[in-house]
Amino acid sequence: MDYALRAKGFLPGFLTGLLFAIVFLAPGCSPGEKASLGPAETKVLGHRGSGKTAVSGLQENTYTSVKQAFKHLDGVEIDIQCSRDGTLWLYHDAGLPHNPEELLCIPASTDAQLKALGHKDSAFTLTTLEEVFILMTLSQFRPVVSLDIKGYFPNGCFSQNNAPHEYFDRLLTSLEALLNKYGLHNRVMVETDYQYFLDQAKGRLEGVECYLLGYEDLNELSKKALKKSYHGISYNYANPELDSAAIAAVRAKGLKVQLWSLYDEEAMEKALSLGADYIQTGLVPQD
Numbered sequence: 001m002d003y004a005l006r007a008k009g010f011l012p013g014f015l016t017g018l019l020f021a022i023v024f025l026a027p028g029c030s031p032g033e034k035a036s037l038g039p040a041e042t043k044v045l046g047h048r049g050s051g052k053t054a055v056s057g058l059q060e061n062t063y064t065s066v067k068q069a070f071k072h073l074d075g076v077e078i079d080i081q082c083s084r085d086g087t088l089w090l091y092h093d094a095g096l097p098h099n100p101e102e103l104l105c106i107p108a109s110t111d112a113q114l115k116a117l118g119h120k121d122s123a124f125t126l127t128t129l130e131e132v133f134i135l136m137t138l139s140q141f142r143p144v145v146s147l148d149i150k151g152y153f154p155n156g157c158f159s160q161n162n163a164p165h166e167y168f169d170r171l172l173t174s175l176e177a178l179l180n181k182y183g184l185h186n187r188v189m190v191e192t193d194y195q196y197f198l199d200q201a202k203g204r205l206e207g208v209e210c211y212l213l214g215y216e217d218l219n220e221l222s223k224k225a226l227k228k229s230y231h232g233i234s235y236n237y238a239n240p241e242l243d244s245a246a247i248a249a250v251r252a253k254g255l256k257v258q259l260w261s262l263y264d265e266e267a268m269e270k271a272l273s274l275g276a277d278y279i280q281t282g283l284v285p286q287d
Helices: 002-008 063-072 111-120 129-138 165-182 195-204 218-227 244-252 265-272
Strands: 043-047 075-082 088-090 144-149 188-192 209-214 232-236 256-262 278-281
Touching: 043 063, 043 144, 043 256, 063 075, 063 129, 075 129, 075 165, 088 129, 088 165, 129 144, 129 165, 144 165, 165 195, 188 195, 195 209, 209 218, 209 256, 218 232, 218 244, 244 256, 256 265, 265 278
Parallel strands: 043 075, 043 278, 075 144, 144 188, 188 209, 209 232, 232 256, 256 278
Antiparallel strands: 075 088
16 A cells, blocks of 8 residues: 555555646645646555544544544544534534443534543544644645535534534534644545535635535536536546546646545555545555
8 A cells, every 4th residue: 555655755656657747736725726737646545543443443533533634644634523612523423322421422512421421432533623633734745635514413413413513613613713823724535415514614614625525417516616616526436437537627627636445455556546636545554
């Protein structure tokens, strides 16, 4: 898995013959300067840090899994949820593990309740986004982070399955404060299928790239992203219609492309030849 050493200045053997074009990083979430029409210099991100689906065997979305990915890759994708107290936590699922207090989810829980839950269950570990930001400032390799903003909670967490606007407002306010505190705007991206959040983010998070996440037809998704002036799209690699021509067509419109998620070497080699800007993978080496 030599591709994993790109963050430290190495390139994989099967990339030796590829030609990379310069990608212009536009400020803010609007496309601004157009991306080059050639293949992107693809960056590799650890999916959910380097979690349970990765070869590292680490728990997903935790400080340890993120730190492991930072050692070998260009950065990470992590899932973000906001507590009642406004703290941003790394967590993917809608519901919390079975617990005596019957806590339904992170958005309906206080920080004290979440910490208590972790103390009662040693297998349950929660990491704050601030811990990740601190780790970013300490890394000499300047890793990037894509934040997958979660908003679907079909478990009674809210009165409806999708989080209300007030929840996203609270999450955005907390994220904005952290970005201002650590000055990481140009190394952080946000991705979600909740356009309300992206619409608010593009007006407030200067330097942060916004990606519309989707499973649908690639062309239709890119049309939506362009209409909303987002910076790019985050797309399912498993779509059988995905190829280098399709990605090139999206990038020719001035959009960047993230692909998720890959878990074997053959898929990684193919994905790296497609010309996407970012690839999210579970292939994170062990030390």
